[in-house]
Amino acid sequence: MVGVGEAPPILDFSAFYGGDAAAKKKLVDDVRSCCLHNGFFQITGHNVPRELQQGIMDWNKKFFDLSLEQKMEVSKDTTNTWNRGYELLKSQILEEGTLPELKEGFYIGDEISKSHPYFINKKLNSGPNMWPSPTVLPDVEDFQKTSLAYYYQVVDLAKDILKVLAQTLHLEESWFDEFSEGAVATMRLLHYPSQPPDSPQKLTRGIGAHTDFGTITILLQDNVAGLQVLDNQTKEWLDVEPTPGAFVVNLGNLMMRWSNDKYISNTHRVINQSGHERYSIPVFFSGNPDFVVECLPNCRAEGEEAKYAPVTVEQAVLGGYADSYGRAERFKKDAAAKASEVPPVNGVAVA
Ligand SMILES: O=C(O)CCC(=O)C(=O)O
Numbered sequence: 174m175v176g177v178g179e180a181p182p183i184l185d186f187s188a189f190y191g192g193d194a195a196a197k198k199k200l201v202d203d204v205r206s207c208c209l210h211n212g213f214f215q216i217t218g219h220n221v222p223r224e225l226q227q228g229i230m231d232w233n234k235k236f237f238d239l240s241l242e243q244k245m246e247v248s249k250d251t252t253n254t255w256n257r258g259y260e261l262l263k264s265q266i267l268e269e270g271t272l273p274e275l276k277e278g279f280y281i282g283d284e285i286s287k288s289h290p291y292f293i294n295k296k297l298n299s300g301p302n303m304w305p306s307p308t309v310l311p312d313v314e315d316f317q318k319t320s321l322a323y324y325y326q327v328v329d330l331a332k333d334i335l336k337v338l339a340q341t342l343h344l345e346e347s348w349f350d351e352f353s354e355g356a357v358a359t360m361r362l363l364h365y366p367s368q369p370p371d372s373p374q375k376l377t378r379g380i381g382a383h384t385d386f387g388t389i390t391i392l393l394q395d396n397v398a399g400l401q402v403l404d405n406q407t408k409e410w411l412d413v414e415p416t417p418g419a420f421v422v423n424l425g426n427l428m429m430r431w432s433n434d435k436y437i438s439n440t441h442r443v444i445n446q447s448g449h450e451r452y453s454i455p456v457f458f459s460g461n462p463d464f465v466v467e468c469l470p471n472c473r474a475e476g477e478e479a480k481y482a483p484v485t486v487e488q489a490v491l492g493g494y495a496d497s498y499g500r501a502e503r504f505k506k507d508a509a510a511k512a513s514e515v516p517p518v519n520g521v522a523v524a
């Protein structure tokens with residue numbers, strides 16, 4: 174059992190792959206308890222090799238070491254409309270009232286060609302990845318290979334975690350298979366510069382308090398702390414300790430909605446006051462974009478209404494994005510308007 178006010182526990186996921194029924198049942202019970210409480214846990218004993226985790230983390234650092242000009246060649250905002258490539262520092266504000274976030278990102282997903290039906294039909298985050306050119310990054314081929322190998326392994330892990338989640342709801346292990354078929358997932362390499370000592374403590378965020386929009390998120394942290402989850406009951410921030418080789422797993426808003434709010438998609442944030450650069454890699458597993466999400470079995474009492482109308486995966490995830498990026502855009506426009514304010518001439522303001 175996970176106690177109130179306790180940090181997300183580290184669970185040994187190898188029980189899922191083994192033949193020990195009692196260990197498997199304990200894993201399912203522990204995962205259920207986390208889903209009901211804070212929607213966060215860490216796992217070791219998964220099948221993603223340590224060398225691959227290390228390999229992608231090394232590439233994370235190497236990519237952000239490129240110059241701004243080189244990174245902007247693969248800008249997410251100017252080179253494509255399907256959410257791939259580089260995202261500038263201070264592009265997002267996830268927590269209303271805080272400053273634009275001290276993080277930069279690089280978005281990678283399934284390698285979807287322009288002839289793929291998902292690209293043709295403009296499905297959620299679907300299209301070719303944006304890789305730096307070999308003149309900028311001579312061993313870009315290894316960057317691609319490592320990224321995609323890692324991505325596919327973590328997507329497979331997400332499907333295994335969903336098998337455990339099905340069991341936590343007393344459903345067949347295969348319950349989420351159709352939803353997972355043709356799933357969209359997005360991974361982002363993240364770099365959080367250390368917060369400058371003179372930046373306002375109360376307003377500075379690596380990533381502001383938010384919940385994730387998708388179904389489940391699988392996150393790799395390096396060894397620099399900074400991720401915190403808000404305890405649902407005590408309302409205190411709990412540190413999610415970096416643990417070598419472990420993944421942090423958390424439920425997103427889609428899973429919360431799907432479970433009729435029985436399972437929790439919880440608020441979390443990153444504040445990097447460590448004095449070191451922090452790197453992390455979340456993979457957001459959304460699911461098949463056309464799959465219709467409608468109250469899961471065993472998530473409401475007999476006769477009780479579902480709280481939410483059915484929605485497709487795509488509709489649900491896109492709604493979340495619009496809010497957070499809109500806030501950063503408005504903040505920047507307001508700041509630019511203020512900066513360009515010129516003192517009134519003859520009593521008439523000129524803008
Ligand atoms: O970097 C982290 O540890 C958390 C990232 C995160 O919460 C997100 O990208 O949604």
Ligand SMILES: [Fe+2]
Nearest residue numbers: 383384385441
């Ligand atoms: Fe998050």
